[in-house]
Amino acid sequence: MVKKSNDWKSLYKKNDEDPPLPEGHILFYNELVIDHFSNPRNVGEINDADGYALVGDPSCGDQMKLWIRVNEERISDIKFKSFGCPGAIATSSMATAIALGKTITEAKQLTDDDVILALGGIPENKRHCSLMGIHALLAAIADYEKKRNPKDPGSGRNPSS
Ligand code: FES
Numbered sequence: 001m002v003k004k005s006n007d008w009k010s011l012y013k014k015n016d017e018d019p020p021l022p023e024g025h026i027l028f029y030n031e032l033v034i035d036h037f038s039n040p041r042n043v044g045e046i047n048d049a050d051g052y053a054l055v056g057d058p059s060c061g062d063q064m065k066l067w068i069r070v071n072e073e074r075i076s077d078i079k080f081k082s083f084g085c086p087g088a089i090a091t092s093s094m095a096t097a098i099a100l101g102k103t104i105t106e107a108k109q110l111t112d113d114d115v116i117l118a119l120g121g122i123p124e125n126k127r128h129c130s131l132m133g134i135h136a137l138l139a140a141i142a143d144y145e146k147k148r149n150p151k152d153p154g155s156g157r158n159p160s161s
Pocket of ligand 1: 057061129132
């Protein structure tokens with residue numbers, strides 16, 4: 001029997017004892033987000049990395065470590081380890097995927113919106129998860145620039161700005 005379009009919530013209800021689904025819009029992770037969560041890209045560490053950062057989201061306690069290798073001002077390798085929700089893992093993975101191969105100047109222009117767009121969207125209440133990958137990337141770049149030019153206090157971009 002074909003369900004009426006306004007009866008879609010019943011598709012997710014297995015039996016009458018299940019609690020009712022919340023009112024309003026319910027947004028689900030799309031297939032690409034699930035793929036990046038299930039098979040995250042660029043997981044690992046880089047020994048003697050050119051830049052490193054450890055960042056966390058104080059609102060939920062999730063954390064991310066990120067390493068970059070830079071050759072001729074281009075990110076030639078990038079690795080991460082994240083402790084967090086599916087949104088954090090998927091957006092961390094995509095942040096590294098879109099940063100790989102970019103010049104330092106290009107990578108510093110990336111935003112959390114770029115990560116979300118590349119993933120084809122994430123549920124509204126998971127938007128904040130996409131900040132962690134970008135914060136880690138910018139902090140690792142700032143670390144790289146500081147190591148390269150330790151006397152320049154203005155090098156790097158403050159990831160919290
Ligand atoms: S809930 Fe903490 S990053 Fe997703």
